[in-house]
Amino acid sequence: MTCEEFQLATLDEGQRGMSLEAAREHLVRCPDCAAFERNWQELRAQLQQIGVQEREVQAPSRVEMRLRQEFRTKHKTMRARRGAVITAWALAAAAILIVTIAWSNWSHQKSSSVAKRMSPAKQSVSAASLKAANVAPAGPELGEVLLASNNSEEFTLLPASMPGFLGDATVVHVQMQRGALGALGLTVNEEHAGDWIDVDLLLGDDGQPQAVRLAQSTN
Amino acid sequence: MHIDPQERDEVLLWRSSSGDEGAFTELYRRHQGPLFRFALRMTGNAWAAEEIVQDVFMTLVRNPKKYEAERGTVGAFLYGVARNRIMKHLERAPRDLQLPEHGYDSYGALPQTIDLKTPAHSAELTERRERVRAAVMELPAEFREAVVLCLLEEMSYEDAARMLDCPIGTIRSRLYRGRALLLAKLEILREVPKRAIASR
Numbered sequence: 368m369t370c371e372e373f374q375l376a377t378l379d380e381g382q383r384g385m386s387l388e389a390a391r392e393h394l395v396r397c398p399d400c401a402a403f404e405r406n407w408q409e410l411r412a413q414l415q416q417i418g419v420q421e422r423e424v425q426a427p428s429r430v431e432m433r434l435r436q437e438f439r440t441k442h443k444t445m446r447a448r449r450g451a452v453i454t455a456w457a458l459a460a461a462a463i464l465i466v467t468i469a470w471s472n473w474s475h476q477k478s479s480s481v482a483k484r485m486s487p488a489k490q491s492v493s494a495a496s497l498k499a500a501n502v503a504p505a506g507p508e509l510g511e512v513l514l515a516s517n518n519s520e521e522f523t524l525l526p527a528s529m530p531g532f533l534g535d536a537t538v539v540h541v542q543m544q545r546g547a548l549g550a551l552g553l554t555v556n557e558e559h560a561g562d563w564i565d566v567d568l569l570l571g572d573d574g575q576p577q578a579v580r581l582a583q584s585t586n
Numbered sequence: 587m588h589i590d591p592q593e594r595d596e597v598l599l600w601r602s603s604s605g606d607e608g609a610f611t612e613l614y615r616r617h618q619g620p621l622f623r624f625a626l627r628m629t630g631n632a633w634a635a636e637e638i639v640q641d642v643f644m645t646l647v648r649n650p651k652k653y654e655a656e657r658g659t660v661g662a663f664l665y666g667v668a669r670n671r672i673m674k675h676l677e678r679a680p681r682d683l684q685l686p687e688h689g690y691d692s693y694g695a696l697p698q699t700i701d702l703k704t705p706a707h708s709a710e711l712t713e714r715r716e717r718v719r720a721a722v723m724e725l726p727a728e729f730r731e732a733v734v735l736c737l738l739e740e741m742s743y744e745d746a747a748r749m750l751d752c753p754i755g756t757i758r759s760r761l762y763r764g765r766a767l768l769l770a771k772l773e774i775l776r777e778v779p780k781r782a783i784a785s786r
Contacts, residue, residue: 378762378766378769379758406769406772407765410718410769411737413718414718414733416715417738418738418740421623424619424622424626425619425622426618426619426621426635426636426640430618430636430639430640431611431618433640434610434644434647435607435610435611437647438602438610439607441648442607
């Protein structure tokens, strides 16, 4: 064994496989390698001592305190943020719900008020008075053409209207083009569709026209 | 919340990320010692070591998702983060490694072993240890970390390789060179007084 081989094997702590017999023989023969071996063992022992001496060295407790403080702050903030997000979503949902309901009410009221505005001289009629006003039977029979009656005393029920719902009906007097009667389901003479006519509309509880009566024709 | 001392680091980290302070504290207490010693021995500066340990755990507090279980253990992850911080510190202050006369700076309270021999012998031993510490501190960073982990922390080659994220062969060769450099350095130190005497 050469000095180089011995020193290499010593520093590698036997990882490269060293014959103990050969090493001992070399140590006896070579005082330099014996000194090297002694120095190495001494260094190793000192390193071990340092390791043992410092085994209990730890970070100061203030580090743990700071970290725990940071941990609490972070998680408190996260919890608060999560709560804020949930609240915001709940508020947004409530706001949407309120707006939807308000809009629905408003549109319903608007349609009612338009109907009211269209009839300055409105009057309420009871079911009994309607009977007295001689309401025509509901819906056309098969093959029959539904026409607004020219008789100013008679209301013609519009298609799909239900006489039973005319408990507290309102009569609205409006001026409209004859062609608009078509939209109510009545047959209109195309040649006179542009004529302006005075019409009484019988509005049901829901504000929808249920029956029509030609009050008097203009133009 | 109850913490089982045998609870795995991954479980503690998961619990800590969902706001369990007890789990975080347990995780910190398990790893702070070795990490602090590693940082202290690598930087030679207690304040820097303290900052590094704080930074490492701050990473866990602020961004626990940085840890990926498939890449290794929580311990290895913490060592990896600490190592990055240490290297940054060494880059910033490459020659700022003024080793204090007695142990590491500001930590004069290092536990002292009781020596039953004479005060002179005790002083000599302490001086030798300081010389060894100084020699370790002067090793290049990559050799120093292998020496610190394997010789001072008495970690196995496998564990050190895992902590430093490199093959075992690399640890072995760095350790070999670290030992050789240490020995050379201490040999020179030992020769200095002899030469000084001879030259008189």
